[in-house]
Amino acid sequence: MISRIAIIGRPNVGKSTLLNRLAKRRISIVHDKPGVTRDRVTVEVEIGDRVVEVIDTGGLGITDEAELDQDIHHQIDTAIASADLVLMIVDAKDGLQALDHEVAKRLRPLKKPTLLVVNKCEADRDEDMVSEFWALGLEEPIPISAAHGMGVVELLERCVDLLPLGGKHSERPALRIAIVGRRNAGKSTFVNALIGEDRVIVSDVAGTTRDAIDIRFEKDGIPFVVIDTAGLLRNSKLKGSVEFYSQNRALHSIGRSDVVVLVIDSMHGTSQLDMRIAREVVDRYKPCVIAVNKWDLAKDKTTTEEYEEYLTRNLPSLSYAPVLFMTAQKAKNVTRCISLVQSMAKQANKRVSTGVLNRAVDEIRNGPRPRVKHGREPKIYYATQVAVMPPTIALFVNQPSYFTPQLKRMIENRFRDLLEVPEVPVKILYREKGKKDE
Template sequence: MSKPIVAIVGRPNVGKSTLFNALAGKKISIVKDTPGVTRDRIHADVDWLDHKFTMIDTGGIEPDSNDIILSQMREQAQIAIDTADVIIFMTDVKQGLVDSDAKVADMLRRSHKPVILVVNKVDNFNKMMADVYEFYNLGIGDPVPISASQRSGLGDMLDKVVNYFADLNLEQEEDERPRIAIVGKPNVGKSSIINKITGESRVIVSNIAGTTRDAIDTDVKWNGKDYVFIDTAGLRRKSKVKEEIEKYSIIRTVTAVERADVVIIVIDAVEGVTEQDAKIAGIAHENGKGIIIAVNKWDAIEKNDKTVYEYTNKVRDILSFMPYAEIMFISAKTGQRLPKLFDMIDFVIANHAMRIETGVVNEIMAEAVALQQPPSDKGKRLKLYYITQVSVKPPTFVIFVNDKQLMHFSYTRYIENKIREAFGFKGTPLRFIIRERKEDK
């Protein structure tokens, strides 16, 4: 089942980021501080009353003049309409109702998507309610007063958000076909790969960054097996600004990755791995998906006997937070190694859903502990009692220990490496949850 997606739309300075940060809680960062991976998070996982959803912030583009503000808001609203299941439309009680609010409200109303009208900066509910009521004039339902900075009113707002989830048909359980998201920067050849695989130019490809229309699902049959490919090329915009194209492509990436089992991160062999690639890879990693890194345009590279080795090291170095990812060198243009891609997808899917028996994984852990003593602090030594796998996609293990504080990240990584040595788990991240159990007297 895929998680619902909730987008926040609104004028500059109405408090979108404040709300986003209040709901997203702590800023999650990727294991190793890769430059630019989490600096401008625009998506976060939110839990509310047994509901989990992904929130995207469409803001962060703060133009200076009024007509630009309106056109930007329309862009943001369009992105939200295209990608979100529920939209939070944010206004500001102190600035009051503004013309551009009304224009964007019209757009949202016409989209027939569920919209929750939120009036922010209501620091005193009793005194300011009269001002809040003014927003009824937008004609998109009851305004919900909140103060994002004081975190008041957020519960009522979230209740309204999750109420809409019941109507969303997010159950994809009956569709057992593996879902493969093809992600990457504009122009790395995502659509070309799908075209080559399907043998038809179904996606319009041209050489201008951001020319493909919306994200499209393509059904592919290969060797008698069915797959669904999700193409994230869908950038509907003719933007001059590189940062904007990047930002929107990241939002599209988030929504595609959420729905996928395996993510193929496409990198341009000629350009090499960039910071933007690291950001996109980070999204797939955080979401715990199976991962294949496909270095495309490999036909355009001058090669000697060390080229693959050197290139692999470069990729591993920049994407050091995902050493488990599988790397392939392909060419969408010539079709080089595309058949192998399906073998790799099947391999990664199997690993992503692999279960290890409790007895076996405990043997591995006992052996690991015998080989390398757990850390100690002030005379107290870490004891690992028991490990068990609690879920798959990605494989997730719970380790019971005597003291969580003593279980350093590096020792968890050591146990992970030992499990990988025994079972492979190539192409999939592993998750570890550390639980404390008091020592049995």
């Protein structure tokens, strides 16, 4: 069983900065504005030969602008309850605050291992201010600077001493699923239904989710990581840096996923934003499920066949992607997404022999193709598979520039059918025969 560390404290003491420092990459959004973090943001961190889950939380005592205080506090309570160790973070530069006393008062009765971490100790004089935090009654304060890394190694050593044994690397890597879409399409509701708990905050307020939140869970003993993301907006609609970073995290999540689930609101249909997401998915060669949500509201107005035709017209670049009709709020047809994702991952990891590839090449070479202009006839000689996830084919030809976009689309579609990977993208590298890779 993997051990958990919860990072707790009032707003703007550096909780998210510490999480990012431990993860060695930017996970949580860091901003001077209080209350940016709302959900539990988790990341698996290596400490020596162990793996520990670290949980970032919202600031205790914050008055949320979208009136989500109760939801945020519920997420904090859940993080504390599930943790094996709590890190209470305070701010050396601000000194001891009344709200720090409130946080400590909340933690003391729990009788859970707790370390008091005094952040923002960038200079010796800051460390001199640490002594006043003894008043919180949480034993010896530990000075660190999360922004600069000072004292973090020593903090981790203290954490290891207090954590239960366990947390070795899993032999089976988790399949990563990015949930993307416009605001209020029902992504967070879908995530909660998928994993079977209220893991992320759901609200009618647009833009509730800010961070890209990785959530590990298991189905039938198989590990998955689902990534809930902020709803996308047009660039012209972005208000401030928090929304800008939220969008960047969401788009970055597509790149680090194995399979993408694009959530569409059935009542609103597709938009320019959905087309933008589709382009991102296609450009990154990611397998994709199109999940049509709130189907209970639309099913009396149209059929699944008609809606699939509508999606093909409006998102032609994802015409090969399977479509899932669901109602996340009622958990209807949600679990089918897991079997779809597994099927697509299997297709994306498929390897075929050179013999099978070249039989496919023969069929493509002898099949119909667009007319050739000005005698620039494209010729295909042979092919070999060079990678998986996605299936990547090196196609050796006479001249790559002779292959028009229309012809390339036709060849990709034919390879998808002939190699029996009908629902995933196939990446084709056009290489001139006799020349080194470009």
